[in-house]
Amino acid sequence: MSETNIANNFIHAFIDEDLAEGVYNKVATRFPPEPNGYLHIGHAKSICLNFGTAAKYSGTCNLRYDDTNPVKEDMEYVNSIEKDITWLGFKWENKLWASGYFDTMYDAAVELIKKGLAYVDDLSADEIKEYRGTLTEPGKESPFRNRSVEENLALFTEMKEGKYADGEKVLRAKIDMASPNINMRDPVIYRIVRATHHNTGDKWCIYPMYDFAHPIEDAIEGITHSICTMEFEDHRPLYDWVLKEVGFWPNPPRQIEFARLNLTNTVMSKRYLKALVDDGVVDGWDDPRMPTIAGLRRRGYTPEAIRDFCDRVGVAKANSMVDMGLLEHCVREDLQYKVESRNVVEDPIKVVITNYPEDETEMVTVENNKNLPEMGERQIPFSRELYVDGADFMEVPAKKYFRLFPGNEVRFKGAYFIKCEEVVKNDDGSIKELLCTYDPATKSGEGFDGRKVKGTIHFVDARTAVPITIRNYGYLMVPDENGENVLNPESLVETKGFAEPLLSEAKPGERFQFFRHGYYIADEKLCKDGNLVFNRIVDLKSGYKPE
Ligand code: ATP
Ligand code: MG
Numbered sequence: 001m002s003e004t005n006i007a008n009n010f011i012h013a014f015i016d017e018d019l020a021e022g023v024y025n026k027v028a029t030r031f032p033p034e035p036n037g038y039l040h041i042g043h044a045k046s047i048c049l050n051f052g053t054a055a056k057y058s059g060t061c062n063l064r065y066d067d068t069n070p071v072k073e074d075m076e077y078v079n080s081i082e083k084d085i086t087w088l089g090f091k092w093e094n095k096l097w098a099s100g101y102f103d104t105m106y107d108a109a110v111e112l113i114k115k116g117l118a119y120v121d122d123l124s125a126d127e128i129k130e131y132r133g134t135l136t137e138p139g140k141e142s143p144f145r146n147r148s149v150e151e152n153l154a155l156f157t158e159m160k161e162g163k164y165a166d167g168e169k170v171l172r173a174k175i176d177m178a179s180p181n182i183n184m185r186d187p188v189i190y191r192i193v194r195a196t197h198h199n200t201g202d203k204w205c206i207y208p209m210y211d212f213a214h215p216i217e218d219a220i221e222g223i224t225h226s227i228c229t230m231e232f233e234d235h236r237p238l239y240d241w242v243l244k245e246v247g248f249w250p251n252p253p254r255q256i257e258f259a260r261l262n263l264t265n266t267v268m269s270k271r272y273l274k275a276l277v278d279d280g281v282v283d284g285w286d287d288p289r290m291p292t293i294a295g296l297r298r299r300g301y302t303p304e305a306i307r308d309f310c311d312r313v314g315v316a317k318a319n320s321m322v323d324m325g326l327l328e329h330c331v332r333e334d335l336q337y338k339v340e341s342r343n344v345v346e347d348p349i350k351v352v353i354t355n356y357p358e359d360e361t362e363m364v365t366v367e368n369n370k371n372l373p374e375m376g377e378r379q380i381p382f383s384r385e386l387y388v389d390g391a392d393f394m395e396v397p398a399k400k401y402f403r404l405f406p407g408n409e410v411r412f413k414g415a416y417f418i419k420c421e422e423v424v425k426n427d428d429g430s431i432k433e434l435l436c437t438y439d440p441a442t443k444s445g446e447g448f449d450g451r452k453v454k455g456t457i458h459f460v461d462a463r464t465a466v467p468i469t470i471r472n473y474g475y476l477m478v479p480d481e482n483g484e485n486v487l488n489p490e491s492l493v494e495t496k497g498f499a500e501p502l503l504s505e506a507k508p509g510e511r512f513q514f515f516r517h518g519y520y521i522a523d524e525k526l527c528k529d530g531n532l533v534f535n536r537i538v539d540l541k542s543g544y545k546p547e
Helices: 010-020 041-056 075-088 098-114 125-131 149-161 210-220 230-246 270-278 293-299 303-313 324-335 501-505
Strands: 028-031 060-065 095-097 118-121 170-173 188-192 206-208 225-229 254-258 261-263 320-322 344-346 349-353 361-367 377-383 385-388 409-412 417-425 431-439 459-461 466-473 477-479 485-487 492-499 511-514 518-522 533-539
Touching: 010 041, 010 225, 010 254, 028 041, 028 225, 041 060, 041 075, 041 225, 041 261, 041 293, 041 303, 060 075, 075 293, 075 303, 095 098, 098 118, 098 149, 098 170, 098 188, 098 206, 098 210, 098 230, 118 149, 149 188, 170 230, 188 210, 206 210, 210 225, 210 230, 225 230, 230 254, 293 533, 303 324, 320 324, 324 518, 324 533, 344 459, 344 466, 377 385, 377 459, 377 501, 466 501, 492 501, 511 533
Parallel strands: 028 060, 060 095, 225 254, 261 320, 349 431, 466 533
Antiparallel strands: 118 170, 170 188, 188 206, 344 492, 349 385, 361 377, 385 459, 409 417, 417 431, 466 492, 477 485, 511 518, 518 533
């Protein structure tokens, strides 16, 4: 199992307590996705918590598909889930399917009936809802609540045998219609649905409800700590009731809830994300703007950055909104010591060094990673014609603008001091090129006359420049004037640029720092047929300050 640095949290305090008191003598967790979409960063938090907790206690974590709903299995989702968990660096003990436990669940329901703790109800779904009462009023007992055990057994068998139409009858736990907890007011535990299940085919026309099925799944697998999100807190009494009353498992699991992860500037609902994919708003589940693990991977995020993020967010009981800036901060921190930099210019402007020989090219030295001298240096070509970044020139400089403008001298990183002498325009008024001069005495590392310049910019040699496509991403969602999150129309801005020759060797999935710009990855899908397409993972600076 991978290195995780799961911080101490209240869940681990519970576990420590359970181990100390001998309630359990090992720790077994599970991650239970429903295979109805791709995993997102919220799931990553659950994955890090479940697998990380198991690792911390030298225990085990199962991958269990929650497929009690008889919907078609989608192998695309199943494969993506396994790929994502593995990529995050975790290994499941067993891969299991909740539908594999249908027989035991049925036996458990029969057991409840035999104990007089479950009954077949003929009320319609609407009537059941009406009878349930409200937070302030108790519920009303169903007229079918006091059927005899024999009658209930016979009816439940008939439900299973397909004697009734979908929705005609349900099996309900017989608990307490006056309970202050609405979940305990005789919850439905089995319903009739005629649908072919991907695993069990047409064997069943009755299917267990989540609140009944989940504790049984956990108990069968010997899970000790069933970690789930806060919305299940009010369901915990039912979870405990099911396991206690069925009685098949002498040492049942303990459910512990934590607050789900919410992130600014994105959405975390599978349904919403699926709609974005289906409507073609994004380019698939792995679109680099998506908060899915697949999207983050294609965007260039590393598993280390995501694990670090989940760890820093921590585990809490109170719901909160985490700033997307923290996720960005984590990947920036991770990449700053990992990747080499390359010179790339966007929105390029041609520079002609008028006093540099026409046919000459020299190699100048730049460092591969300014944070890490061990990463060494490389040589890049410098000659009479160069490109600089569009943002590094202003014809009329703003206040405190120290880069290129007419009459100003700057340092070209790794090369010389260069002075802008003249701006040459096209007929339409756009800039054709900048005529500049260089001072041969200022070659970097060789010393110069003590003259200082305020700006240092980078460049790409024009003759050997490699054309690339750059995809700069904005947030998927931004607030509108009412503060409501809406799709950001500028979530993808594609531009063309030029890169130093070495970047032509970039392999799909390889990451770089584009010097002075940000971190980028060669896109897995779009880098083909000689095209070089880079996704911006994150820019270099941020206003975000982690506490
Ligand atoms: P949906 O979007 O369909 O409601 P879900 O979020 O419930 O899906 P599941 O596949 O059921 O998705 O989730 C698997 C596990 O991941 C569950 O244990 C769930 O609690 C956890 N999980 C899902 N979203 C988050 C989140 N935002 N933060 C933390 N854990 C999450
Ligand atoms: Mg769910």
